[in-house]
Amino acid sequence: MTVVPAQQTGGGGGSSGLYDVLELVLDRGLVIDAFVRVSLVGIEILKIDVRVVVASVDTYLRFAEACNRLDLEAGPRKAPGLPDLVGEITESGARGKSKGALSGAAETISGAFKQAREEGETESRPRPRKSTSTRRKEEQE
Amino acid sequence: MSTYVYGITARSHADLPEELAGVGEPPLPVRVLTEGELAAVVSDAPENLRPKRKELLAHQNVLAEVGADGCVLPMRFGSVAPDDKAVTGVLAERAEHYQERLRALDGKVEYNVKATHVEEAVLHQVMAESPELRALAEANRQAGGGTYEQRLQLGEMVAAAVKAREAQDAAQVQQALEPLAAAVSVGPESTGWLANVSFLVARDRAAEFASAMDDLRKENPHLDLRLNGPLPPYSFVEPGPAQPAGTAGE
Numbered sequence: 446m447t448v449v450p451a452q453q454t455g456g457g458g459g460s461s462g463l464y465d466v467l468e469l470v471l472d473r474g475l476v477i478d479a480f481v482r483v484s485l486v487g488i489e490i491l492k493i494d495v496r497v498v499v500a501s502v503d504t505y506l507r508f509a510e511a512c513n514r515l516d517l518e519a520g521p522r523k524a525p526g527l528p529d530l531v532g533e534i535t536e537s538g539a540r541g542k543s544k545g546a547l548s549g550a551a552e553t554i555s556g557a558f559k560q561a562r563e564e565g566e567t568e569s570r571p572r573p574r575k576s577t578s579t580r581r582k583e584e585q586e
Numbered sequence: 587m588s589t590y591v592y593g594i595t596a597r598s599h600a601d602l603p604e605e606l607a608g609v610g611e612p613p614l615p616v617r618v619l620t621e622g623e624l625a626a627v628v629s630d631a632p633e634n635l636r637p638k639r640k641e642l643l644a645h646q647n648v649l650a651e652v653g654a655d656g657c658v659l660p661m662r663f664g665s666v667a668p669d670d671k672a673v674t675g676v677l678a679e680r681a682e683h684y685q686e687r688l689r690a691l692d693g694k695v696e697y698n699v700k701a702t703h704v705e706e707a708v709l710h711q712v713m714a715e716s717p718e719l720r721a722l723a724e725a726n727r728q729a730g731g732g733t734y735e736q737r738l739q740l741g742e743m744v745a746a747a748v749k750a751r752e753a754q755d756a757a758q759v760q761q762a763l764e765p766l767a768a769a770v771s772v773g774p775e776s777t778g779w780l781a782n783v784s785f786l787v788a789r790d791r792a793a794e795f796a797s798a799m800d801d802l803r804k805e806n807p808h809l810d811l812r813l814n815g816p817l818p819p820y821s822f823v824e825p826g827p828a829q830p831a832g833t834a835g836e
Contacts (some may be wrong), residue, residue, distance in 0.1 A: 463643060466812045467785070468700060468773060470642055473820035474662035483635045483664035489632055505741025508709075512723040512744060513731060515709055557675060 589667045590631040592616070592648045594677065594684050599656030600625035606651055609635060609644045616648055621669055621677035624684055626650050628673060631666045635690070649818045657692045659684060660818035665816065675807060691822060695784050697795060697815030701759050701781040703748065707808035712747035719743060748774055752780035759783065762802050766795045771821035784821040792816065 476482075600618045607613035610632030619626045635641060641691055642799060645663050667673045676686070713719050722740045726732030732740070759781045766787060773782035787795045799813050810826045819822055 463639065465644070465812055466817060467642065467647070468782075469817065469820040470638065470646055470663045471698075472662070472774070473771075473784075473823070474660045474818075475594065475665075475823045476662050477591075477667075479672060479677055480665045482666045483637065483666065502738065505738050505745055507741070508744040508748075509723075509732070509737035509741035510739060511705065511709055512713065512719075513727050515713065515723070531603065534619070546734060549831065571723065583656060 587669065588631040588806065589619075589628050589673055590614075590635070590795035591665045591667055591671050591673060592627040592629070592645060593652060593658040594661070594688075595625050595652060595658040596685075596688055597623050597733070599652075600627070601653055602627070606648060607644060608648055609641045611640070613812075615642060619673050619677075622681050623675040624675060624677045624681055627658070628667075628670070629836045632693075635664065635666070637664065649747075653818045654694045657688050657694075658818055659687055659691070659823050660820050662820075672775065680772050687823060691786070693790070694783050694788050694819060694820045694822075695785045695792070695816035696821055697787050697792075697813060698773070698784045698817060699759060699763065699781065700812045700814075702779055702810045703752065703753065703755070704808050704810050708748055708751055710743060711808055712751060717745065718745060732804060732810055755806070756783075758806070759802065759809070759811070763795065763798055765799055769822055773821070786819060786822045787815075789816070809818070 594606070597620050600620065602616060602618060603799050606616040608616040608629035610629070614629040614711055616627060616629045619628055642663055649658060649660045650771065653660070655797060667676070719740070722736075722743065725738050726740055730737070732736065760770065760772075762781050763783075765784035766789060767787040771784040772777075772788075773784060785795070794814070798810065803809070
């Protein structure tokens with residue numbers, strides 16, 4: 446797995462927070478009908494409903510697998526009361542190779558956006574959606 | 587030459603930092619058009635403007651600079667007027683409306699909160715709450731993982747339980763922060779978050795809001811909560827609920 450730059454929540458002005466506020470910049474804000482808007486072709490991919498991914502056979506099987514691995518003796522959080530660490534744990538949890546169903550789905554979209562902006566900056570073709578497991582495999586290579 | 591519009595602000599707030607860089611490659615200089623009591627923050631519109639990361643950031647940065655010490659009504663990314671005159675024409679025509687909005691949003695900023703589940707923690711929770719799920723999982727474990735159908739059955743039940751938790755947690759996040767906000771705008775559901783909510787918060791309550799977020803994090807270790815802000819009030823430029831995504835420019 447390659448190194449993924451940490452995504453930080455910030456003032457929204459830095460590039461790191463852009464993904465989180467993207468839909469605000471693109472879908473909210475003032476619209477004046479006398480003005481035209483640039484075409485947003487190429488980033489419709491953001492509007493994919495990841496909940497569809499969650500309700501798939503693939504996800505069910507991974508949930509089942511995750512439950513088998515779950516150490517029920519350990520409790521919901523081994524070290525509660527460490528809020529400062531929550532971000533880090535989540536970060537590595539979401540991006541490590543033990544990527545779970547939920548974060549995996551979110552990452553599919555995040556990855557798709559990254560892909561769209563890196564490769565498709567001037568392209569505009571819709572991209573076929575990859576299954577989360579395919580992506581995981583690719584990312585581990 | 588067409589004109590790219592970043593936002594609308596009060597004329598008295600329209601002092602720009604020098605050499606503010608706008609959209610385009612190379613970045614086009616940002617300038618101000620005034621009309622009556624209002625001002626529009628604009629630049630020339632680059633040809634073939636596309637929603638690239640760099641351009642989105644430029645739009646966002648201009649608004650952050652202009653909104654740093656005064657209210658600005660942010661335009662949606664990519665708004666282009668035929669020329670400067672068309673911009674001042676709109677300012678004149680709708681002056682009353684924009685001034686009302688600027689007054690309503692004065693001293694307030696937007697904070698966007700997004701929440702996702704920490705998977706392992708939420709799985710623990712749903713298992714802890716359901717003897718039935720625990721029994722199924724245990725049976726599967728003892729059967730070396732279980733058959734395909736058994737695993738599917740367990741997974742489907744777990745997914746349903748997790749989904750129910752999502753709705754519960756989304757409501758909780760909103761309820762915890764709502765009392766500190768002047769207005770709330772729920773974002774589109776379909777972008778991978780269990781909650782995506784924007785809060786309009788008075789600048790002098792920002793610290794309180796941040797501390798409420800900290801409490802929420804402490805109380806909910808199974809939630810990954812992301813706070814973005816202060817932002818220009820994208821979700822609150824129009825009274826009432828914001829327009830859903832994807833309705834403009836189509």
